[in-house]
Amino acid sequence: MVEISVKQNTLTRPQRWDSPFDSDMTKADVKKLLAIEEIAAIKADRFPARISLEGILQNDTRIVAFKKGELVVREGDYGNSAFLILKGSLRIVLSPSLPGAILGRSKEHKRGFFDAVSQLWTSDWLPETRDPDRYGPTKTGAAKNAASTRIILQDIPAILDKHSTATINQGALFGELAALGRIPRTATVLADEDSELLEIRWQGLRELRAYDEGWRRMIDERYRQTALIAHLNEVPEFNHLNDEEIQLVADQCLFETYGSFDWHTSFKKLQNRSEADEPVIARQGDYPDGLLMVRAGFAREAVNHGTGKRTVTYLGAGDNFGMFELHNAWVNTNDSNLALGTTLTAVGYVDVIRVPASLLAEFVFPNIDAPVNMAEQSVGKSQSNDTLMQWAVDERFINGRQTMVMDLNKCVRCDDCVSACAAAHDGNPRFRRHGKTIDHWLVANACMHCADPVCMIGCPTGAIHRSLSGGTVIINDDTCIGCGTCANSCPYQNISLVQISDAKGNGLVDDQTHRPIMKATKCDLCSDQIGGPACVRACAHDALQRVDFKEFTS
């Protein structure tokens, strides 16, 4: 941390800005930005001294130029920044989506029978061999080093011909939904002409929304009109309402964010991970004023027990909190205890929608059965029952949807699972039979195909992505540049970088720096194998499963 005496007219820089988004941002750039209409309208005096508007512009934004035809964001990417158009105009590809090959994705395909069998003799001898010819800019559009990972589409007229698109111009903000809500980009955006954009990372965007009324209204309104209405139409509590009523509910919802979007970086450093360090969203004993619906991320529901708290369950996207107590208050108006029976804390990062109680009384309660009382339910369960759940939450394994869990009382430690994985993956297993244990369970170091895939944030080429079918997290070997961003971001150490070799087993090196060419590898759920996950099928003792902890612990 930089610390210089006040006499020199400087101050201790807030930690958050120790590593600015772009260290090349100059004071002149900031000045220029302050003159722009959308930013000039911001009331700078509303910002606290430590998080000044200038500071945000200086540290949380960068100015990026895009050439005509260049992709700005790719559909399906997990971005953590939004963009404001400073100059020029962009095109949003509405439908159909651009083909995966253009976006750096791998083709989804299953091997044929012969191809599958041939792994017997192609895989075993030399691990991680590749045909060097398959890489390079010509084939995929993605180049080899990080500096030139951008993709420029040459034939824009052809795209306009085949895809319906919309134009957005100077002054427009986009990408904020994906940046704040931790959801994949919903559309691809490319530069229609040479353009200049202000890229705002999520931290700065969150502050702008927090301290400026205008930006908050703009961001929230856009969310309300698009995603929220769609969400309300899907959830069982509200989907019986007509459009007008949905709009009415949407208009009164409040949005709240808890915890850190960057939870994975702090999580890796923390030794002691318990609910004591988690931001409280609602506290046991308080009176609820609205229903909390989890929009993204995870929250822990716990009940006071002894001097600590016992985890009862955890909530993910689509779950809600406080329904029992609110319903109870509506039914038994003179019940003396209407307070919350459990505490809700943010596990990592969580985004919630607060629906005011009055709306529930009008639209929801008359149509539902009495909800479950989580606090009461937990009393019936033994303490050891909860231990596995508590542990899964503490270790953030709840993020996984295909977590590899081994029953150590059944596992004979034969490593057939590891061999099967190697046989299906260039002779190199994509997981280790090693990991965290509790009781007789082991969670192995295998990609869990998370609900919140933090590994995807910041991949410069879009090589790590979610498959369109099934949501498996996959790395496209052709476009991976081996920068290691994903491996560093994975809080569970489930991604490894390996050096690749040519067919003779000679390690491939960069022709300029002579440093080894690396590729990120991890479990891909055997997405190209005809039989599905080889590990699960290889275990003769039914010791290995791929699970979602919610189902596993219930």
Place this chain on the structure above:
Amino acid sequence: MANRYFLACLVAVIIAGTVLYIMDQMELNLAKSEILSGYTLLGLIVFLGAFNVRKKLSMLPLLKASTWLVFHVVGGLLCIFLFWVHTASIWPDGNYEIALSIIFYLVFFSGIGGFFIQKSNAIKLTETGIEVIYERIPAELSEIRERSEAIVLECTKTTSSDTVANHYIATLAWYFKRPRFYWPTLLGHGNAKTWLRNNQASVTRYLNEEETGYFNQLIELAELKKLIDEHYTLQDINKKWLLVHLPLSVGLLIISFWHVLLVEVFAI
């Protein structure tokens, strides 16, 4: 799992029943019923051996290995039954037949033994509370050894006394050298525990407070090594029994085919 065992048993009973019934009919017609039991037995042995092929072809959708194991185990039991039916005795006459029987029984009993050893070892391994990958054990042990030697050296240096060092050279050095107490562990005896306890008791009375501190660190490492030793023994046996079962089953297959060939060519 239980359902699959039930299904496999049902299939086995049907096969056994059908074979016995047809053999009965054949005998009424004065045909050689051993032909049927013999070929069924051969088919079954081939099926049991195919488990190895299934393991090698893990990338093909050839049913889960656990399903294979269920049918393998029940198939093995059916096998011994058919073997008795086929030879009409538990121990046949004739040198060649005796050789074949020895191998057959070895494969069979190694299978049964291995099955239960594996199941019980899995739980014993969990009980240790640690997990080590078999191939990593030598590296883990040498790391422990280096750490223990460093502790002894430091103890000698800082306390200027060689009691711990002498004791180490006389006893613990042996213990840390390589995996110990293999057979006692296998038989479920607590020799390692007793040895360590005695080892500790025999020297602590001669140590001052500072030396005791170092010695306790050594004992902590020794306790850890005890757990790794247990892993070594139990995982080793989990692997080694297959070294009996698998090659012998290949031998059984070869001899069985040879036996069929002899019967077909010379006996008729």
